Amino acid sequence: MTFRQERVQLPMMQPLRRPSIIDQAELELRNAIYYGDLRPGDPVPEVQVSRQMGISRSSLREACQRLVRDGLLTQVPGRGLFVTHMDAETMSDFIDYRLGIEMQAATIVADRITALRRAGDDAGADRLVAPLRVCIERSRAALAAEEVIEAGNADLDLHQQLAEIAQNRFLGAAMNTIVILTRMGSFSDPLGFGVRADLTSMHESLLDALSQGDGSRARALLRESLQELASRLRSGVQADVVRDPDLLESSGPEWTTLAETPE
Template structure:
């Protein structure tokens, strides 16, 4: 037997580190956009924000450039950084992108459910869909309580969970940005923030299709739901009744809210 070497040649590896200041700043900005503390069209006052965060302006700039890359911020030469406003063209391109991501996730989940049903493992299939059902129930409760923002949160959580149940890290990462862009689209609605009154019915149809392992029907439900969203946010016109938050019946955002006060 060949003698074992006393030392093992390891490949070059980067040291493990805690989340950097820039990572944390990026997360704070993403959360501020998602929760509406920063709205479409709002500027990012560099001096004030870096001071509130307790970081250097160069660190803030690097965090902001990550959001520019993902389309959450728009940089206008000579004017600065702004939260992206979702205009008609942007919404059209975005929905095309979102459809591709979500329909692929739905196909993966439906195929996995179909395989479990074929193996008579209904318990595993139901367990796989349990997080989606929980998000649907949260949406129902929020609408019943007229908590429109919470209903919107639960709606987006369901779509994020669809990617997570698919267990594809690339789809999960893409959906993390998609949910924020969707929220920005809702805040860009000239009639104010709202969700479809029948959103739970659309979710139920999606879950029924997934539960049956019917990938084609699940994709069709997603296509109908997202195309209606695009039409509503592009034009302000829609065929579905929309429930709106009375405190958010305008598209102009508030003044900057301190991130450390969230």
């Protein structure tokens, strides 16, 4: 058999590359903020951090500017960079933004589940929300063990999973930053890091609504939950909140003291 060599019109493709130093530095800083190694108000001294990471100060600056753009760091002229503190006005604006993202994700997921159940694929619908159930069980176990930070992690993972299940890369990317901003809001609470005592039952209600394809109810539950979070962080009300006594305040990160080095 003879094959003809024909010219194939290929689509435009971007060269593949490994994560850059700047990408890795950005991820390290994001993780430090998420896990509380960097708390709201903590400084990010350029010289010490670049030396600890083993990168140039210019690379660190670029990584930090990405976090400034996303609201995770705040640049104060003449003073440097600080982890953003979520005050009442910032929290109000943030909750409005988060509501828009999560309610859209819930709508997409509920519509997909409705389509699956109408097609008689109940097993497929159950598989779709299975990652949310895993997060709920993590929350339940963490609260039973009085591991407040792990309960908070499971809560944020559930909301991240909701965006991932929607299979919209823009919603997923937005949630990557939203979960960190939410964690920063929790660490900004003057009464210390806490989670709702009824976290598991709240998640169960959301899962039940999604499993039935009830997007309207899922959106209402999300709105109620996020508005409660904003109100709690603004007012400092302690009712029905479980707090971790080891996470009441931050003494700041332990930066290595190093002499000033040239650019």
